[in-house]
Amino acid sequence: xxxxxxxxAGQAEPVRHGRRYRDACGAAFALELVxxxxxxxxxxxxxxxxxxxxxxRGGLPAISARVLxxxxxxxxxxxxxxxxxxxxxxxxxxxxxxDWGRQADEAMLALCRWSLxxxxxxxxxxxxxxxxxxxxRALFRGGADTAGEIAVGEDLFAVSVAKGVFTVRSGxxxxxxxxxxxxxxxxxxxxxxxxxxxxxxxxxxxxVAGDRAAAAAFGGCFALPDKLA
Amino acid sequence: xxxxxxxxAGQAEPVRHGRRYRDACGAAFALELVxxxxxxxxxxxxxxxxxxxxxxRGGLPAISARVLxxxxxxxxxxxxxxxxxxxxxxxxxxxxxxDWGRQADEAMLALCRWSLxxxxxxxxxxxxxxxxxxxxRALFRGGADTAGEIAVGEDLFAVSVAKGVFTVRSGxxxxxxxxxxxxxxxxxxxxxxxxxxxxxxxxxxxxVAGDRAAAAAFGGCFALPDKLA
DNA sequence: CAGAATCCCATTCGATACTG
DNA sequence: CAGTATCGAATGGGATTCTG
Numbered sequence: 136x137x138x139x140x141x142x143x144a145g146q147a148e149p150v151r152h153g154r155r156y157r158d159a160c161g162a163a164f165a166l167e168l169v170x171x172x173x174x175x176x177x178x179x180x181x182x183x184x185x186x187x188x189x190x191x192r193g194g195l196p197a198i199s200a201r202v203l204x205x206x207x208x209x210x211x212x213x214x215x216x217x218x219x220x221x222x223x224x225x226x227x228x229x230x231x232x233x234d235w236g237r238q239a240d241e242a243m244l245a246l247c248r249w250s251l252x253x254x255x256x257x258x259x260x261x262x263x264x265x266x267x268x269x270x271x272r273a274l275f276r277g278g279a280d281t282a283g284e285i286a287v288g289e290d291l292f293a294v295s296v297a298k299g300v301f302t303v304r305s306g307x308x309x310x311x312x313x314x315x316x317x318x319x320x321x322x323x324x325x326x327x328x329x330x331x332x333x334x335x336x337x338x339x340x341x342x343v344a345g346d347r348a349a350a351a352a353f354g355g356c357f358a359l360p361d362k363l364a
Numbered sequence: 365x366x367x368x369x370x371x372x373a374g375q376a377e378p379v380r381h382g383r384r385y386r387d388a389c390g391a392a393f394a395l396e397l398v399x400x401x402x403x404x405x406x407x408x409x410x411x412x413x414x415x416x417x418x419x420x421r422g423g424l425p426a427i428s429a430r431v432l433x434x435x436x437x438x439x440x441x442x443x444x445x446x447x448x449x450x451x452x453x454x455x456x457x458x459x460x461x462x463d464w465g466r467q468a469d470e471a472m473l474a475l476c477r478w479s480l481x482x483x484x485x486x487x488x489x490x491x492x493x494x495x496x497x498x499x500x501r502a503l504f505r506g507g508a509d510t511a512g513e514i515a516v517g518e519d520l521f522a523v524s525v526a527k528g529v530f531t532v533r534s535g536x537x538x539x540x541x542x543x544x545x546x547x548x549x550x551x552x553x554x555x556x557x558x559x560x561x562x563x564x565x566x567x568x569x570x571x572v573a574g575d576r577a578a579a580a581a582f583g584g585c586f587a588l589p590d591k592l593a
Numbered sequence: 594c595a596g597a598a599t600c601c602c603a604t605t606c607g608a609t610a611c612t613g
Numbered sequence: 614c615a616g617t618a619t620c621g622a623a624t625g626g627g628a629t630t631c632t633g
Contacts, residue, residue, distance in 0.1 A: 157426045159553065160495035161476030161502055162408055164485050179391055188615055197386045199607050204616060235592050239478050245471035247390030252464060253443070256393050266389035273390055324388065363464050417596060428626050433597065
C-alpha cells in the first residue's frame, strides 16, 4: 500500500514515499531510487550473489525486519532487486540484484574510497563478508598477479589479481594458490586494513592454507588511503 | 543539540542522530556522513564554488529552510562543508565544500551515470545550474578539444574539452570559442540531454555567441546512456 | 533580506511481538 | 525462517516568527 499503487490496468507503479526531490539531476534521481536508509547496504549484501531474507539480516545485524522488507519491496519496484523463487525442492525465495542493480557497484566503490579517507572511520565495527569484499575492492592498490580463496564463516569467495585488476567472485576459485579462512571478517580486516603481517593475523584467528608467500603478497595489495585531518 | 554535543573540553563531537549503521564498510560510513536526505544535493550545489544560504535554496526549491540549516550544520560537523565569513564590506556567510568534500564528486558522478541509465528518469523537472554542470560531467562521451562558456541565469561557467577530458570551472573562461546563454537550464537540457540541434535549442531560449560550429561540436560531446528496460 | 528558532503534523524508523 | 502487526520515538516538511 505504501510502496506502490495499482493502476486501473493493474500495473505496479512506483509511488515511493511522498518525499521527492523534484530535481532532474541524475544524482537526485539516484537518491530517489536508492537513497533511503539501508538501501545501498542491502544492495551491497547482494552484490556477490543472491541471498535469503535471513542472510541479508545476518550481514546487517542492526536493520529491523520491517525496514528490510519495506526496502526490498521498494528496490524491487525500482528494478534494482528481483525476488526469485528457487526451483523445488528448495522452493525458497531469494533476493538478487538485477543487471542494472549490479552496475551500482561503481558508485558504491567511489563512496567507499571517499569515506575511507576520513580519520573518523571506525574499523572496529561489525563487517559482513560482503562488506569485507566490497572494502577490499575499494582498497586495492595494485600488485602482482595471483589467485586465491577467502572463506569467511559460511561464505567462500574466489579472488584474483590479473593485469592489475582485482576481481572477486562468489564460490570456489580456479587455480587458487592460497586460501585464507576466518570465522568472521575481523582477522581479515587486521590483515587488509591494519597492514599487519600474516603471522599477526593468524594470531587473531586467520588460517592460511597453500602458498604462504602468495598469501602474504596478496595481503600487500591493499591499503587504507592516507587520512586527511 | 541534535547535531553535536559539547564535551567537557568544549570540543564539538559529531553525535548525529541515534540512527547508526554500526558497520565497518566504507559505504556505510559514507552514508553516515552524507546519507541523510538532501545532503548529497547540497554538496552538489556547492561543487562549483561557495554559495550563500539563499542561493543553495534557489538551486533546491523543494528543501525547507529548517532542513537546509540542519544539514549544513551536520555537514560542517562532518568536515565536508565549511562556513566562511566573507571579508568586510561584504561580511556575509557563505558555505563552501572542504577539499575532502569536493572529492566526493567522483561518487556523485558515478551515481549520476548509473541512474541515468534508467528509463524512469524525468528530465522535465527543475534543474539548477550546478545540477546541469554535474549532469554534463556525467554525460560526457568524448570529442574534439574546445573551450567555451555557459551562462545560466546569474551563473557563469568555463567549460573545456582537452585531451578527452571535460572540465568545468566557475567563472569566465580563457580563450572561449563560444558562449551559450540561457535564463535557466531548460534550453541547455534540450541541447545536451535531448540531442536536438543548436537551432532547436535556440528556438526554446538558448542564445549562442561566438563560433557556432564549435558550439555545435561541443553539444555533440554529450549523450544520455542507452536505456535499459 | 538572511537565516535561526519554534510549532504542528505526516511519515518513517526501530524494537518487539506475533503468525504461518 | 520469512515476513507482518503494532507502537513509541525520531525526522522531515511547511508555515510562522524572531532577530539583526
